Amino acid sequence: MKATWEKIEKNLGVLEVEVGADRVTDALDKAFNKVVKKASVPGFRKGKVPRPIFEARYGVEALYQDAIDILLPEVYTEAVNETDIFPVDRPEVEIDQFEKGQAFKFKAKVTVKPEVTLGDYKGVEVTTEKVEVSEEEVNEELNRLQERHAELAVIDEGAAQNGDIAVIDFDGYVDGAPFEGGKAERYSLELGSGTFIPGFEEQVVGLATGDFKDVEVTFPETYHAEELANKQAIFKVKVHEIKRKQLPELDDEFAKDVSEFETLNEYKEDLKKELLARKEQEAKGKKEAAVVDKVSENAEIEIPQAMIDGEIQNMMRDFDNRLRGQGMNLEMFLSFSGQTTADLQDQMKDDAEKRVRNNLVLEQIAKEENIEVTEEDINKEVETMAEAYKRSADEIRNILAANGSLASLRDEISLRKTVELLVENSKEVEGSEEAAEEKAAE
Incomplete structure (x- = not known):
């Protein structure tokens, strides 16, 4: 040949x-x-x-x-x-x-993959903030845990409020005719969640068990089903029951129920440590992202549209998988949000271009710095995955080899080591991003 x-x-x-x-x-x-x-x-x-x-x-x-x-x-x-x-x-x-x-x-x-002309990538300055946890943040976390452990109780009397779960039948009509996807029975709708067409949930608020109501709404102009876009609709709604969250008391008994601690004060101290560790991890991630962004800005690169389009498709698949993990799918999300696939892809465009750009720059730096991924690196990563999935390292390696993912794993480790090198060679400037921008403007 x-x-x-x-x-x-x-x-x-x-x-x-x-x-x-x-x-x-x-x-x-x-x-x-x-x-x-x-x-x-x-x-x-x-x-x-x-x-x-x-x-x-x-x-x-x-x-x-x-x-x-x-x-x-x-x-x-x-x-x-x-x-x-x-x-x-x-x-x-x-x-x-x-x-x-x-x-x-x-x-x-x-x-083909574009050439990258690197600018300065060592010694870039990034701002850092002091990481601390306030009493207010601890209380906010406690309130979230309180919400999570709330029990739903059926309300026999009284009207539905935002935050309640209304179990409803609805039957929708446009121009006097029913339409696909406009009917459901005993649907559990969290009022105030914004999952239905704008204006729908607000009209269910105030209804009581057994009530009937014609809910009048207008589909958004950008609704995914073009035949319904900007159309007025009437939904015949029946309320079967209303469920309301009953929050547990924040006391020592609550601490015993949700943790290994005997008192609420002990539990709060432990929460504070957890929050601090979480914020330190977030700060580390923010610093890494800031370093990579600045290094990327210093590089010259012309990205083919095909690479951006490919990344958008990857992001769409990831988004769909996350939705499925929550009991939804992309089609349902678009239906509830009134968006189209094109709308969603357009929202992802800038982020997709940034991801492609950053990855290309990191790959080039890895070449310049002769960053290598050893078998020891691979083995360590496989062992970490095995522990997370509660399977043997051999099983994980065989799965990765079977679906051709070992090369991707090697690339991922290489990028991670490159980011570590950039962070190690960066310069920290204490303060907030806003202060750094003001200083730069001066």
Whole structure:
């Protein structure tokens, strides 16, 4: 095989490839074995048509597209490896020659990973703030725990309030006709959560058990179902029951129930330590992010749109997985929020570009600094994962190897070690971000 690579723009180039006639013959053989299973020729059973008879009836050209589909991916991968390029998008392929007994020639226009010109990345200044925990923060955490351990009690009398769970039937109509997704029975709706169409929950507040009401709302202009966007709707609502949170008393008994401590004061002291550790971890993460952002700003790089689009798709998948973990999915979220997929992707665009940029810069610094990931590093990470998932290290390694994730793990460790190097070589400036900005402005 012969492969050559020539840049035509900053992140775009042409890959020219030529492979010998023997590879073409092999691909045609594989294509025939695939096609003959469905070929229908009088006098022969399917799958039993001799090659000469098939080619005489249909022509060898009938095998060309299948042969190309078989040969092109493997040859393209070999050419990419041979020329040491890193494609970030599907190539635009132009077939120059494919015939029986001839070499296979094609050109591929390929968008590749961009070059990064690093600026200063050692000694960047970042602001740090003193980490401490106030009494107010401890009490706020206690209140959250109190909410978490609250019990739902059915309210027999009185009207629904924000924060209550209203168990309702609803039946929606637009222009007098029902619409898909507009009906449900005994649906548990937390009032004030903002999960329904704007204006819906507010009109349920004040209703009592057994009440009926026609709730009138207008779908948002950007609603994901275009046929409903900006339309007025009437939902016939029936309230089956109202549930309200009953908060436990914050006392020694509460501390005993939710912790290993005998008194509330002991529990508060432990909470303070936990909050401090959490804030220190958050401060560490903020510092790392600030260092990476500043180093990234100092670099010059032109990011292909394909890489940003790819990162947006990764973020969409992650978001959908998080929703599923909460008992929802992306389609339900879009329905409740009145957004479209395009709206959500547009919101993610800036963050996606920043992630791609930062990763490319960190990869380049890792090369410049000759950062290596050893087998010991891999083993330590695998052991950490094994402990977290309560499985053996061998099991985790086999799973990673089976789904091709070991290379990704190696890259992740490399990026982490690069961030550690940058933080170690950064300079701390005590104060807040606002103070640092004011000082810079002076």
